[in-house]
Amino acid sequence: MNNRAFIDRMTDKLGGNANNMQKQVDAFVQTLLSQVKAGNSVNVKNFGIFEQKTKAARKIYNPSTKTFNIISAKETIGFKMGNALKDKIQ
Amino acid sequence: MEKLSIQNVVDAYIEQSGASKLSADALSHAFFDVIVEGLNADGVVKINGFGTFKVVNVAARESVNVNNGERIVIEGYKKVSFTPADTVVTEVKPGSEPAPAPKKAKKTAAPKAKQAEAKEPEIKPETIMPEQIVETIVPEVKQELAIKEPIKEISNQQPNRFSAIDSIIATPESIAQSQNVAETVAAEQKTEHPEADTGKTDLPKGKSGSSWFVKLLIALFVIAVIAVCVYYFMFRSCNQQDIPAKDIQPIEVEEKSATEEVVVTEQPQDTTKQKTYVMKPGDYLAKISREQYGTTDSVAAIIRLNNITEPDSIHVGTTLLMP
Numbered sequence: 001m002n003n004r005a006f007i008d009r010m011t012d013k014l015g016g017n018a019n020n021m022q023k024q025v026d027a028f029v030q031t032l033l034s035q036v037k038a039g040n041s042v043n044v045k046n047f048g049i050f051e052q053k054t055k056a057a058r059k060i061y062n063p064s065t066k067t068f069n070i071i072s073a074k075e076t077i078g079f080k081m082g083n084a085l086k087d088k089i090q
Numbered sequence: 091m092e093k094l095s096i097q098n099v100v101d102a103y104i105e106q107s108g109a110s111k112l113s114a115d116a117l118s119h120a121f122f123d124v125i126v127e128g129l130n131a132d133g134v135v136k137i138n139g140f141g142t143f144k145v146v147n148v149a150a151r152e153s154v155n156v157n158n159g160e161r162i163v164i165e166g167y168k169k170v171s172f173t174p175a176d177t178v179v180t181e182v183k184p185g186s187e188p189a190p191a192p193k194k195a196k197k198t199a200a201p202k203a204k205q206a207e208a209k210e211p212e213i214k215p216e217t218i219m220p221e222q223i224v225e226t227i228v229p230e231v232k233q234e235l236a237i238k239e240p241i242k243e244i245s246n247q248q249p250n251r252f253s254a255i256d257s258i259i260a261t262p263e264s265i266a267q268s269q270n271v272a273e274t275v276a277a278e279q280k281t282e283h284p285e286a287d288t289g290k291t292d293l294p295k296g297k298s299g300s301s302w303f304v305k306l307l308i309a310l311f312v313i314a315v316i317a318v319c320v321y322y323f324m325f326r327s328c329n330q331q332d333i334p335a336k337d338i339q340p341i342e343v344e345e346k347s348a349t350e351e352v353v354v355t356e357q358p359q360d361t362t363k364q365k366t367y368v369m370k371p372g373d374y375l376a377k378i379s380r381e382q383y384g385t386t387d388s389v390a391a392i393i394r395l396n397n398i399t400e401p402d403s404i405h406v407g408t409t410l411l412m413p
Contacts (some may be wrong), residue, residue, distance in 0.1 A: 001128030003138040009127065013120045014113075024109075028117055029140045031103040032096075033178060040092040042099055047122045048170070054182070073182035077141070079172030089129050089145055089168050 036077050046084040053078040096122075129170060141174040325403055365412035375401055382412055 001009070004018075011021045032050065035042055041051035057073040096118055104114045125143055128135035133145040150166035367378055375398075379388035391413040393401055404410070 001132045001135045003136055006124060006128060006135060006137055009124045010120055013124065014116055024107075024117060025121070025137070026139055027107050028099075028103050028121060029137065031106060032099045033140070035094055035099050035102060037180075040094045042094045042096060044096040044122055047126075057182075072184075074179050075182055076179045077172075077174045079141075079143075079170070081170045085126065085170060086167065088126055089170060 033077065037075065044082075046082060048082045048085055049080045051078050051080070052076075139175055139177060141172055141178060144171045144173070145169075146171045325400060367410045367412055369404055369406050369408040369410065371406050373406075375404075378410070388413060 007018050007021050007025065010025065011018055014021065032042060036050050036052050039052055041049055043049045053076050055074040055076060058071050059068050060071060061068055100114050100118050103109065103118075104111060107114075109117075125135050125137075129143060129145050135143045137143075145168050148167050148169055151164050153162055153164050154160065155162045365382070367382065375389045375392055376386045379386050379392060382388070389401075392398070392410060395411045395413050398404065
């Protein structure tokens with residue numbers, strides 16, 4: 001299911017047109033992301049938990065040029081499936 | 091670090107967008123319901139600006155029942171994985187407080203990260219970044235430091251190629267440098283050796299070091315070959331001396347038996363006893379003794395009877411007396 005199919009399905013459920021729905025979904029996603037990026041973990045019932053994850057900085061080696069580069073640390077989001085979801089997808 | 095529920099998110103969404111509570115609730119419910127529908131139908135759900143949910147098969151694995159130690163099998167199952175979109179993954183900018191580490195984080199990393207933060211406020215971002223990153227990756231680097239210290243001395247002699255992050259991350263570079271260093275050190279050692287040799291031996295005519303050495307080796311090798319040939323021919327001459335002696339023995343015995351009239355009864359026994367054997371290619375004393383007597387114990391007797399000095403180099407065609 002790609003993004004377009006996702007939005008179509010949402011409009012089937014909620015009505016309205018695809019453009020509006022896309023905007024609403026974007027806004028919703030942004031608030032969710034901002035909450036998680038603030039360091040909190042967001043628990044969605046019967047679905048899972050979104051939490052913040054940090055990836056440490058690391059050095060990579062280019063064997064052809066024999067140079068080291070540093071990849072900076074990153075902040076991302078992790079997701080842990082809940083048990084209810086585990087049952088739903090079997 | 092709070093534990094929020096989706097309701098908090100919905101509330102925040104209502105505040106920001108001004109949507110009604112009813113529509114916001116409906117939106118949040120539909121959002122996750124459609125994701126589940128998509129996962130059941132296609133196994134993949136991609137939401138732009140958010141990420142991709144995928145159904146992943148986890149294989150069954152063997153494990154142990156912790157209570158009684160029995161081997162058990164944890165059955166395979168499906169799980170949902172989430173890969174955040176590129177826009178969601180952001181760099182940790184230097185100068186800002188790094189995000190609180192997850193629970194599994196190394197304990198040493200956290201206090202050292204705080205120390206790095208304490209240094210930060212007045213220093214420019216360009217110089218902070220390497221230090222801060224080094225603080226966070228200190229545990230890894232420490233291992234490398236322990237291993238690379240002997241190489242560090244050599245690397246310090248060489249000019250560093252990487253000026254910007256030189257002093258701070260010298261150790262990883264020593265890995266790359268050590269390759270060059272090893273080459274240059276090996277080259278230096280090669281050039282040093284011939285110089286040392288010429289210094290010690292004081293050769294006239296100022297011959298270059300390496301070629302003199304090679305010529306000496308060749309000369310020694312030739313002398314060794316000549317020596318081997320000389321010994322080989324000496325052994326040949328020894329064997330030739332043995333053969334006429336063996337030929338003489340049976341003749342002497344026959345003469346004795348002819349002159350001794352008393353020992354008449356023994357004559358036929360003597361003649362029958364004097365078995366001879368002619369050496370063929372591939373023969374050796376143990377083999378002959380085995381064939382003639384069924385045992386290798388007669389080898390010593392054969393050697394004694396024939397006065398063999400070199401049992402290993404008896405020539406083809408040699409006539410041996412059999413005991």
